[in-house]
Amino acid sequence: MFEQQQLRALIDTAVDGILSISADGRVRLYNRASERIFGYSAEEVLGQDVAMLMPEHHARNHGQYIENYLSTGEARIIGIGRQVQGVKKDGSVFPLHLSVGEFREAGERYFVGIIHDLSEQMAERERTRALQEQIELIGRHSAVSEMGAALAHELNQPLTAVDLFLVAAERKLENDPDGARRIFARVREEAERAGNIVRRIRQMVERSDGEHSLFDLGQVIDSAVELCRTVSQRPDTIRIETTGPAMLFGDSTQIRMILVNLIKNALDAVGDQPRGQVVVRVRSGDPLRIEVLDNGPGVGPEFEDKLFQPFASTKTKGLGIGLSICRTIAEAHGGRLLYKAPDGYRDGLGGASFILELPQPDERNL
Structure with a gap:
């Protein structure tokens, strides 16, 4: 009983x-x-x-x-x-x-x-996800804001060219229609150039839907590099080295954000030095390894431990949340983001090296 x-x-x-x-x-x-x-x-x-x-x-x-x-x-x-x-x-x-x-x-x-x-647990998970998404969006807007002047300058160039070409074409319409047509072709080229700049900006700041899917890493790297070249005074500073095509499973918008942040930081580091170099290296394997190197002055030893902390930055502009958000995204994809201190210059590089490691997709994603 x-x-x-x-x-x-x-x-x-x-x-x-x-x-x-x-x-x-x-x-x-x-x-x-x-x-x-x-x-x-x-x-x-x-x-x-x-x-x-x-x-x-x-x-x-x-x-x-x-x-x-x-x-x-x-x-x-x-x-x-x-x-x-x-x-x-x-x-x-x-x-x-x-x-x-x-x-x-x-x-x-x-x-x-x-x-x-599990109602409260799932609600808390959703609140955390939404908050993380907002922070990521702030990070992307912050990055674009830092590049704002250069972006405005680059966008203004094709628009000014379009205006000048149209004036010239109008003068040729009556007496030289073939010449006018050639000018109109140049107008289309400049309009396409402006559209590509806007497209790359939108890719950078668009809100991620949080959905993971299989995507071509090469296309994402090309997109990130092109956006950074758009705002660089010397676009030939950046080069890509890869061992071949690679597919990843994840959120391509978020991975692009990581790459834009790393490449932009590397460009800031090399500055106006005559032989500045930024290299994006991709090495296949599991995990897949993406390394962004530069030949800038590097990161001071006193700042290495703070690199991935929120609101810590060696730059006067920006919120100092880029690397913190990037590491969080990498970990959410089952990977990691590391800083490698230089051990001497090799191939003209050795200022700083950031390494993004991401797992290869398994059979369920193929």
């Missing part, structure tokens, strides 16, 4: 929902935590089909699941536990983790379930 009272007290004071059903799916036990989680009182649930606590698509097949287990002994959830969905009294669907066990009493088979409500 004492043992039964003790067990009942434990069940009723448990934080997680505990319920038990018979082999025909009827609820035999339903504790107070279950009342709080589902919104039904024990009187409303006891003796009813447990399917009332499930979404329609699960409820429709639940009876068959039990029959299959009783006839075959093949467990799909018993002793394993998994995330499923439940339905509250008000009809709202919510996520939960369900662990199921089995016991016998007087020759009858029963199932007991322990239910952990």
Whole structure:
């Protein structure tokens, strides 16, 4: 008797929902935590089909699941536990983790379930994701803001050319139509150039949808390099070295953001020095390795430990959150972002080296 009272007290004071059903799916036990989680009182649930606590698509097949287990002994959830969905009294669907066990009493088979409500956990995860997305967006806007003057200058060049070409074409329309057509072709080229600049800016600041997919790393690197070349006074400073094509699984917008930040920082480091070099090296393998090197002055030893801390920067402009965000993105992709201190100059390089390592996609992504 004492043992039964003790067990009942434990069940009723448990934080997680505990319920038990018979082999025909009827609820035999339903504790107070279950009342709080589902919104039904024990009187409303006891003796009813447990399917009332499930979404329609699960409820429709639940009876068959039990029959299959009783006839075959093949467990799909018993002793394993998994995330499923439940339905509250008000009809709202919510996520939960369900662990199921089995016991016998007087020759009858029963199932007991322990239910952990994941609503708050999932909501917190979504809030964190949304906050991270906002921080990433701020980082992208910050990077573009730092490049704003150069971008405006570059965009103004093709627009000015378009204006001048149109004036010249107007003069030639009557007396030299062929010459006017040649000028119109130049107008189209300059308009396309302006459009490409705008496209690259939009790629940099667009909001990521958070969806991961298979993408061509080469195209993302080319896009990042072209944007940085647009704002560089000496675009030939940047070169790409790769061992061949590579596919990655992730968010291409976020990976592009990392590369733009690293290349832009490298360009800032080499400044106006006559033989400035920035190299983007890609090495295949698992993990795949992308290295951005420069021959600038490097990072002082006193600042190396602070490189990836938010709001830490050696530059007078910017928020100092670029590298911090980049490392977070790399880790969210199962990779890492590292700084490698120079060990002497090699191939004219040795100022600073940032290494982005990302895992190769597995068969499920191909």
